Amino acid sequence: MRRSRRSRKDIRSIISAIPDNVFLLNYTLDNGQLSLSFAQPYLDMSKPYEILCRSAIVRTLCQIPEVEYVSFLVGDKPLLDSNETPIGPLNDESFVENAGNEINTYTMTTLQLYFANEKGDRLVGERVEVRYSSNMSVEKLVVEQLIKGPITKDAYPAIPPETKIVSVATKDGICYVNLDKGFLEQGYDVLEMVPVYSIVNSLTELPGISKVQILINGETNLTYQESIRFETIFERNLDMIEET
Amino acid sequence: MNQSMFTQSGEWAIISRHRVITTYLKSLKFRILLVLLLAGWLPMLIVASGILDSYRERAITVRGTDVQNQCRILSNQLISYNYLKDPSSELIGGELTQLSNLYDGRIIVIDENFKVIRDTYGLIEGKLVVSEEVIRCFQGETINQLSTKRYIEMTIPIQEADSQKILGVLLVSVSTDSIWDNLDVLSGNARIFVLICGVLVLTFAVLLSYFLDRPLNRIIHSLQEIAEGYSTEDLKVKSYTETEQISREFNKIVNQMRVLDESRQEFVSNVSHELKTPLTSMKVLADSLLAQEEVPIELYQEFMNDIAEEIERENKIITDLLSLVKMDKKAANLNIEPVDINDLLELILKRLRPIASRKNIEMVLESFRPVTAEVDAGRLTLAFTNLIENAVKYNKENGWVHVSLDADHKFFYVKVMDSGKGIPEESLDYIFERFYRVDKSHSNEIDGTGLGLAITRSAIQVHKGAIKVTSHLGEGTTFSVRIPLNYIA
Incomplete structure (x- = not known):
């Protein structure tokens, strides 16, 4: 008894996305584009209500294989936004929505990362799919993943695991990676170029980044191990990557 | 182990x-x-x-407030540069990037069509946001400081200072990693x-x-x-009040036991001495009889008499000892009942009259009022008998013994006065002790065991009473006794 009562309550709390006074006049489906024409009362809906309604319609209808895009018309005229610009065809991808309480959600992305090889003198690539909070920038995600270490068997971590990220910021194509002193600690048994270019090559894989500068607690006036100066703005070095 | x-x-x-x-x-x-x-x-x-904990709370709150502040300033700038309609301003673009870099976070600008005009991560520009928080923000409910583990997230409405209309929404998330570090x-x-x-x-x-x-x-x-037994010294640990008190009380107990032990030893030695004396006399008499050869029967009769008397004496000592020991059992077997003291005293005097008349001693009982008290009749009889018997024994020829009885509402008082030889002052403190005799030679001049007054005092004490003595040598002695009318347990 209780279960059925609850499901009835759930149903009642879900109200129709389309209010009762809104009618569909007609529709046309042409080459994957579905045009929906609504009666005048459509324009009477409040803004938030209207966007939810639109979102519900588009996402439901795009499930039909023949439908790729949905356009909205009121009468003969296309639906306009507040700038008097027509709202173009919409599909699933046009909407961003969250499940749960987070303002920003988790999303998946594929990264090309570079770790140390077995000998410790070259880099090996690793392609990973990572799920991460969309609050985080991809650059920071890359550096985090490099510190965390590789998953594949033949790749070995290059960056000391106690390294902490102070900040990662990109400006004008240069990515500034600010790490703490842990980066200077005795790490893995690798050549000094390897940790540095592990970061540089991985980051330059991202669109919009062509150069990388590494800072230690905001300082560049340091030398890494023997000969690498942090004032250098590093660029991608393909020679470091091991031939496979 | x-x-x-x-x-x-x-x-x-x-x-x-x-x-x-x-x-x-x-x-x-x-x-x-x-x-x-x-x-x-x-x-x-x-x-x-x-x-x-309070650092963490404070740091997060302060960070959130900072960001909110910055964003309000930013939102005003957005309005004044009309960024929502025309997102080309480099200045605003730079501001947004700088702010998001500074706070290690993400800023998303949404216009009134729910379209994302600017995303500092560049991921969702041009898309329509239909999330609950954004819609609520447009309806006037700002969500502040929704903190997940690593980020503070908030929505800030973009509205003109004096109007209610919300022109857009800033969706901001800020990293708290540095706080956790x-x-x-x-x-x-x-x-x-x-x-x-x-x-x-x-x-x-x-x-x-x-x-x-x-x-x-x-x-x-x-x-x-x-x-x-290694030490006979007192316990002396004075470090704390408590240990001091323990030491004091313990020493008291030990002393009491020592005194008790000494008096016991003394008692035993006294008793054996007293018991031995009649036996010694008996032996002497017997030996002398045996030693002689032709002893006349009269001599035998005389010596046998003497021996019989010694046996009598020994008997009396043993009886007295027994009653003393019984008395010492701390009132365990008291037989308390209402007793007419007048009758009790009269009876005692009647019993002692024969002895008194032998020395022609006048015995008077003066009673001021009738007295009934809760006492053990047997023991008190014993006590008063001893007193009055002493008064007679140590009296001179034609002397007198005067017994008085009085009472108030709490006690009754018995005085035994005699015209006897008196007790020397230095002995007055000791007469109540066992086996103490003023005439230390224990001579048989006046028949006694030395236990009478000890028994008397014991009996009176058991009734919670008191006894006092005054005496003048050659003139007489007065014993004063006070006993509560009602027995106090």
């Missing part, structure tokens, strides 16, 4: 390790240690975690600090617990010595 230990008397005692541990756990030392540890550690831990470092420091202090507190607590416990150990040690 066993641990062998010597006790004081040198016996091997195998004490199991388990016993040693439980003994320690039950000791005051251990409890003091626990209390000190608790008093030292608990506040430290509470303070440390309290401070760390700080917290880690602080926690690490706190942990080290607490550890060091904890060790110090432990050391201090252990030392203090041993130190505070020492006086008790000294008492135990001294008691052991006294018990074993």
Whole structure:
């Protein structure tokens, strides 16, 4: 008894996305584009209500294989936004929505990362799919993943695991990676170029980044191990990557 | 696992390790240690975690407030540059990037069509946002500081200062990683600090617990010595008020026992002496009879008489001793009932009249009022008999004995006065002691065992009464007795 009562309550709390006074006049489906024409009362809906309604319609209808895009018309005229610009065809991808309480959600992305090889003198690539909070920038995600270490068997971590990220910021194509002193600690048994270019090559894989500068607690006036100066703005070095 | 230990008397005692541990756990030392540890550690831990918690709260709140401030300024700028309609301004673009870099976060600008005009991560520009928080923000409900583990997220409406209309929404998320890193470092420091202090507190607590416990150990040690008999000194551990009191009370007890022991020894030696005397006389008489050869029958008869008298005497001593010992049993067998004291005294006088008349002593009983009291008749009879008998025995020829009885609402008073030879002043303190006779030679001039007054005093004391004596040598003696009318248990 209780279960059925609850499901009835759930149903009642879900109200129709389309209010009762809104009618569909007609529709046309042409080459994957579905045009929906609504009666005048459509324009009477409040803004938030209207966007939810639109979102519900588009996402439901795009499930039909023949439908790729949905356009909205009121009468003969296309639906306009507040700038008097027509709202173009919409599909699933046009909407961003969250499940749960987070303002920003988790999303998946594929990264090309570079770790140390077995000998410790070259880099090996690793392609990973990572799920991460969309609050985080991809650059920071890359550096985090490099510190965390590789998953594949033949790749070995290059960056000391106690390294902490102070900040990662990109400006004008240069990515500034600010790490703490842990980066200077005795790490893995690798050549000094390897940790540095592990970061540089991985980051330059991202669109919009062509150069990388590494800072230690905001300082560049340091030398890494023997000969690498942090004032250098590093660029991608393909020679470091091991031939496979 | 066993641990062998010597006790004081040198016996091997195998004490199991388990016993040693439980003994320690039950000791005051251990409890003091626990209390000190608790008093030292608990506040430290509470303070440390309290401070760390409040830092975390504060840091997150302050960060959130900062960001909110910046965003309000930003939103005003957006309005004044009309960014929502025309997102090309480089200045605003730069501001947005700078802000998001500064706070290690993400800023999304949404216009009134729910379209994303700018996303500092560049991921969702041009898309329509239909999330609950954004819609609520457009309806006037701002969501502040929704904190997930690593980010603070908030929505800020973009609205003109004096209008209610919300032109857009800023969706901001800000990283709290640096706060957690700080917290880690602080926690690490706190942990080290607490550890060091904890060790110090432990050391201090252990030392203090041993130190505070020492006086008790000294008492135990001294008691052991006294018990074993190594020491006859008093217990003297004056470190604490409590140990001082224990020492004092213990010494009192020991003294009482010593006194008791001494008086017992004295009593035994007195008793054996007293018991021996008649036997010695008997032996002398018997021996002399046996030693002689032709002894006339009259001599035998005379000596037999003497022997019979000695036996009588011995009997009396033993009876008196018995009654004294019975009296000493601390009122266990008192037979309390209402007794007419007048009758009791009259009876005693009647019984003693024959002895009195032998020396022609006048006996008078003066009674001021009728007196009935709750007493043990037997014992009081014994007591008064002794007094009055003494008054007669130690009297001169044609003397007098005067007994008076009076009472008030609480006590009744009996006075026994005589015209006898009196008691010397220096003996007055000792006459109530067992076997004490003023005439120390224990001569048989006046028949007595030396126990009469001891029995009397014992009987009176058992009724919670009092007895006093005054005397003048050559003139006479007065014994004054006071006994409560109602028996006090």
